[in-house]
Amino acid sequence: MMQTFSTQNERHFPQQRLQAELLIVGGGLAGVCAALAAARDGLDVVLIQDRPVLGGNASSEVRLWANGATSHMGNNNRWAREGGIMGEIMEENLWRNKEGNPVLFDMVLLDIVQAQPGLTLLLNTVVTDIEKSGRRLLSVQAFNAINQTRYRVSATQFIDASGDGVLGYLAGAAHRVGAESVEEFGEKMAPGENFGHKLGHSIYFYTKRTAQPVRFVAPSFALKEITAIPRYKRLSSELNGCDLWWLEWGGRLDTVHESETIKWELWKIVWGVWDYIKNSGEFPDADNLTIEWVGLIPGKRESRRFLGETMLCQQDIIEQRDHYDAVAYGGWSIDLHPADGVYSEHDGCRQFHSKGTYTIPFRALYSQSLDNLLLTGRLISATHVAFGSARVMCTCGVLGEVVGRAAALCQQQQITPAELAQPERVGQLQQHLLRQGAFIPRHPLANPARQAHVTVSSTLELRALPADAGWQPLQSRCALLLPLKAGERLPAISVQLRAANAQKLQVSLLTSANPANTCGDCQLSTQSITVTEQGTYRLSFDYRAECDRYVFIAFEENAAIEVALTSQRLPGVMMVFNSLNPRVAKRTRQINDGDYGVDEFDFWLPRRAPQQILLAFALETPLQLWHRDYLLNGKLRPEQHTNCWVPAQDDTHPNVSWHWNEPQQAKHITLLFDNDFDHAMETVQMGHAQAVTPHCTTHYRVWLDEMLLADVTENHHSLCHHLVPGGVSFSQIRLELLASAGALPALYGLHLH
Template sequence: MKIYPQNDARAFPVSRLEADLVVAGAGLAGLCAALAAARDGLKVVLIQDRPVPGGNASSEVRLWANGATSHMGNNNRWAREGGIMGEILEENLWRNKEGNPVMFDLVLLDLARSQPGLTLLLNTAVYDVEKTASRITAVSAFNAINETFYHVQATQFCDATGDGVLGFLAGAEYREGAEEIDELGEKMAPGDQFGHKLGHSIYFYTKRTAEPVNFVAPSFALDDITEIPRYKRLTSTLNGCDLWWLEWGGRLDTVHQSEEIKWELWKIVWGVWNYIKNSGEFPDAANLTIEWVGAIPGKRESRRFIGDHLLCQQDIIEQRDHYDAVAYGGWSIDLHPADGVYSTHDGCRQFHSKGTYTIPFRSLYSRSLDNLFLTGRLISASHVAFGSARVMCTCGLLGEIVGRAAALCHMQRLSPKTLAQPSQIGALQQQLQVHGCYIPRQWLDNPALNATVSTSSEYVLTSLEPNGEWLALDARMAVLLPVKRGETLPEITFRLRSRKPHRLTISLLGSEKAGNFTPDIQYDECILDVNGEKEYRSTFGWKCDRDQYVFIAFDACDDMEIALTESRLPGMMTVFNRLNERVAKHTRQIVDGDYGVDEFDFWLPRRHPHQVFPALRLDRPLHCYAPDNLLNGRLRPEQQTNAWSPADDDPAPQVIWRWETPQTIHSLTLVQDNDFDNAMETVQMGHHRAVTPHCITRYRLWADDQIIADVEHNHHSVCEHRFASPLCTRAIKLEILDTAGARPAVYALNIR
């Protein structure tokens, strides 16, 4: 028994903490920032105002996280985010391929709680900052659950709150709404009729029951469904989380009027459900009930803070490569009308670039303050550019960038602005790539510390045998193959069949920009007269002027089929000129106005388990997987496969890195193929397999004659091994013992 006498007043306790880095906000951006900084040795406090991490991908909102892969609906091949964001996607696939948002919460909580050096404060909201001149020195926060105030001092701070709470309280420069066309020359800048901000959305889950379920609408539900111009799109079979266009609030203050927006969205959701249940238009809805409705909206846009570079439309569409490029995006520029669900405009206006674009480090810190990093959707970007960079996997990738940048700044006593200088930024770019963070059109210098490399074998492409299955050429199809500078394409033999004579055109296409996978150049074509079933040879009179991927593109022909193979090759794939309704309305990007964007065809792969590859035979071998690829520092298929793969008849594949003199090694990071083209949306959208087929699931690492790692059940593409005591060795050997079912491929062993 505890008895407390009457007092004049009482005060809640204050917990005082000290850290090297405070990260405010534990969405994917903030969590990745905190994990990266802690892994690089910083003492980190991560403050989250909600009961779980994950932000819009958490069980509180339940939106799937996506990024540059764009549901595999654009031309960004092998573009899935790497580093910690990639680790989260792969871990969630392993534990939660069904897409349960509660399990995704668990994945994130487990990562945060198990990370040494990271203190996680949930249900804790920052409400004040302390400053000395242009530096933040401390934050104050309050947890209403445990009735505790927190005072946290640090030398560096990261704002990942989405709304920019730290930056706002500290007085940093920011913007809301859209820039005028004249300011930045952005032709996608919206006018007043379309509106200048994106709104919020609330999602819901439905469940089918054994018996009819009655529904009585609340008093605040929307009465007249025709107030929603797109109401005829509503069906009883839609997943409530597919209704992202039930959006509202873009005309309001999306921070301070969030509660008003939430109530309007509840009005809309319950009005929609009342229409589905009680209008009589959907008899099959009788046995449906709502299982869950979001209690907080998923917020898209509010404040955007200003760094030393304002990312803009031209950066994205022209795919500008910045000297300080540290990350990339690939989602479309995706702008929504400010009136949301009540707008007569389409729910969104989306335009894609022809490939991934890079994001400069100068957009990831505040130019107003000396020690405030920016990450997530509040980075330094125009409204138009924000429309692409705002998606969660891109935000998570940006989180790791600022976490590792904070560690470098701490160790070298630099400000973010100083780290952004041309003479300094290379250290961050290299550090990121060491940890498996791919940066388009960049590479890691000397990943193996001048080692020589030898392998037990090398896969050489000569033929892929038919498996008895056939694919109808009822849509344009292309095979992506890498060709080296100065080489010609081998003569390729395919097996085709048709019931009557047809003339088939096979085009040789390429991309104007190095590293893109949008075929906007035609190099040559081959015309075949096909009749019956037999092998047909395609020959192209063309010599390659640079390393690149080419498209062997087949015209559509309804009465023709091509023989398929069982083989699946890393860094090669079949794509189709088709439509993905989640991200486009046509098989081609159609530009219906002067928006400053390009028209081009979409060439899309199929999802697992529906990927296919044609049987073929080459008149000379194609050397795509040479051991030297292990030393080129490139972490993805870009212009070439950039990977080593063993021969089919190699019973014990292995790689040995050797040095003439003993090396002192602190860490080894194995980067291998895990099907980087496969989108791994985090929640709701289930996936076929828990591990993608090319993943090396079992391997050993040796230092001279000593085993230093024996790994089973691996499901990650980036596998880091740090040693408490540095190794001294003349050789490192990798033994590949098993995969998830397909051919393994290794990009690098980054040795530090």
């Protein structure tokens, strides 16, 4: 139908008014996790995102792989992958998109958010102004250029997850830009002026091999002289996407208001690099390559950091300080980049790891200036140095869930975040996070199953692993990682070795000075054996554990000796190697080569499936590593011990039952299965061997007395929530484990809430 509009003096865009209990600005992983958490906790949520897709730097617009405490499995943080909603997203992406297609990751995020009741999503919408009264935000104004609509969104609670802190900035909240001096916090990694005080932006590109040669004509603005990039010899025709993280620039500019200037310089760099690869003659194999994609917006690392009631600093990370209000954790290295980026004479990054994970206090996650503004993602209250670790996306996602659930508690109890952070109150936030499957290192869930009695159909004992998977030369230092209970003696262990002629082999028993770590920084004893021919060799260490902890049975490098391997895999037990992951370290040992205030220690790294191996061995007395009582200890993954129950290998119908003397009622039942918390599950580019990890329970049934509550097939998650019908009471829950993804199933717990 024809519509005709007469001339008018002026027109105005239409305006929509929305009312919510919680408004979140920013749809990166932090904002997505915050929105999902708050909506699942019953709040009416509006999520405003200024881009056409969700995910921020993880989206198809930037294509950076999401990572966190696992650090590409390149440090000593075993079983450190993020849990809760961030873990759910990573596992769902693995299931749907193990090849790492960035467009499919967009779809995964959009699908999860769109399906969530109580969550309104506004894409392509930019916040332009705010309204506040005193110390409280009241509403925001925003504009969508696609539908030419203005929005006014009012709310009670607000979360800034925008990366640049648009809410906090417009509301006048206290914040910092740049790096603190060494003197302010005693941080020895604080950079000087030569290194620079801010991280820059990056733009990536993808290439594709073609059947015929492809010509490339560079744009006029492309970098002409490749030697302007001191590290240009690192370039190759094989680099793609995140491999080019070091094509970075802009740290000396205003990384908010000069972002367009930075983008154009990065385009100049990218097209100059591609011109060099295609047309310099240095890369003949590039003839049949074409550039398939170049980022249209930069991936931004750093801009504003807002001030909370405390500031995370270098010592919190390196010393692994545990805060009374710990609500989240990190484990990425302190990863600082020179401000001049690709044009700098410095290395592209300076990375130092802690010996294990560190916790993040809730007091760093809300504004000291406003009573109803929570902070998440890159905005949290941290120094520049500490930000270098906490800024990575999976850590940001964990922080998003924290503030989403905190906003719900504040709304329900009509309190401020600062009041929730008080010692007498913050425990309810911590326990709520744990009940929902989030992980807080060294914080167990209290009374997960209400004094239930647990019975199981069988339990796996660790006696021996058969030598049925060939032989492996000891080409590098390697170690068997085994847990012991407090007071438990390490039994003598027998391994099968062989050598063509007599060889000396040094074997050491290591542990970690901090029993929460798997760092191997403390040598307990050592022994030397002579390997003369193929046979069984006995290793005996006189060691009794004074607390729950992991020990390393470490074999020195000797390529002339081979060790027999097993095909079996066990939850919470693995082989690690004193090796190097060049993505996150330069050596097999961290060296404090400039008095940076960090520890020196060896890196003991696992191998990724399907390259992971496990040596065959036998124990003189069996170890009880997977006892049913672990289902009641509130520890939700391997930490100082396996903390899970595993049925015996010959159990054809494994099941577990929780019994109560009195009838119980609950709103939800949460199960926590194994889905390999050591697997980094990077979202894009790398690709993964399996869509679900082998120990995950894929088919199970849950019974309340004689009522079937759930019959789940094709499960691919570690965390499974089930709603209990209203008014239903029960005296027993029975869980049947009917199938796994290929290995023995493992269960960490059942929670009632």
